[in-house]
Amino acid sequence: AQSVTQLDSQVPVFEEAPVELRCNYSSSVSVYLFWYVQYPNQGLQLLLKYLSGSTLVKGINGFEAEFNKSQTSFHLRKPSVHISDTAEYFCAVSKNTGFQKLVFGTGTRLLVSP
Amino acid sequence: EAGVAQSPRYKIIEKRQSVAFWCNPISGHATLYWYQQILGQGPKLLIQFQNNGVVDDSQLPKDRFSAERLKGVDSTLKIQPAKLEDSAVYLCASSLVPGDYEQYFGPGTRLTVT
Numbered sequence: 001a002q003s004v005t006q007l008d009s010q011v012p013v014f015e016e017a018p019v020e021l022r023c024n025y026s027s028s029v030s031v032y033l034f035w036y037v038q039y040p041n042q043g044l045q046l047l048l049k050y051l052s053g054s055t056l057v058k059g060i061n062g063f064e065a066e067f068n069k070s071q072t073s074f075h076l077r078k079p080s081v082h083i084s085d086t087a088e089y090f091c092a093v094s095k096n097t098g099f100q101k102l103v104f105g106t107g108t109r110l111l112v113s114p
Numbered sequence: 115e116a117g118v119a120q121s122p123r124y125k126i127i128e129k130r131q132s133v134a135f136w137c138n139p140i141s142g143h144a145t146l147y148w149y150q151q152i153l154g155q156g157p158k159l160l161i162q163f164q165n166n167g168v169v170d171d172s173q174l175p176k177d178r179f180s181a182e183r184l185k186g187v188d189s190t191l192k193i194q195p196a197k198l199e200d201s202a203v204y205l206c207a208s209s210l211v212p213g214d215y216e217q218y219f220g221p222g223t224r225l226t227v228t
Binding site: 004032034036041042043044045046049051090092094099100101102103104105106107 | 117118145154155156157158159162164169170205207209215216217219220221222
């Protein structure tokens with residue numbers, strides 16, 4: 001079975017500062033990795049995904065993530081955040097065969113202040 | 115393109131009552147998912163449909179939860195009878211095909227059981 005750990009429940013940051021949201025996963029088989037964002041009172045939206053190929057993945061809204069197999073990590077980064085990036089961010093994993101079954105972490109709340 | 119629609123958006127019931135949630139996926143999406151998101155946790159998959167057949171319902175509490183997707187389009191999730199611990203946001207998601215690694219989420223239904 002797969003599992004995801006998001007170590008930080010909340011990350012406060014000032015506008016225009018860089019940010020990194022951490023995600024570690026556990027799996028006995030090869031996986032696909034995802035970051036989703038959830039704005040207040042809305043559903044989840046896919047930010048980016050790693051399926052194969054380059055370990056540096058670029059997503060929407062200026063976010064990027066790096067897959068590190070040896071560290072079993074998939075940390076999310078943005079060089080300069082905006083107030084509008086304030087939201088809940090979820091890391092998710094699925095095995096790379098068969099029907100997709102996403103296993104989510106507990107989420108990290110990013111709080112951007114002016 | 116219209117997104118995933120869910121209704122109602124909010125529901126308050128007393129324990130031991132019944133409740134039903136409705137989901138209409140994006141047109142043409144064959145795969146439909148129901149997730150339960152308890153406050154402070156990531157979404158947990160309850161059931162996955164491929165057209166009108168069940169692919170995975172291993173985490174569905176079948177003694178009280180049921181779901182159907184007649185005609186392979188919209189879907190209903192029912193809880194009967196509800197317990198206090200069922201208080202959560204119920205998210206519906208859809209994807210075009212099983213191997214499509216992007217799920218599109220609806221806004222969710224927030225259920226409060228008193």
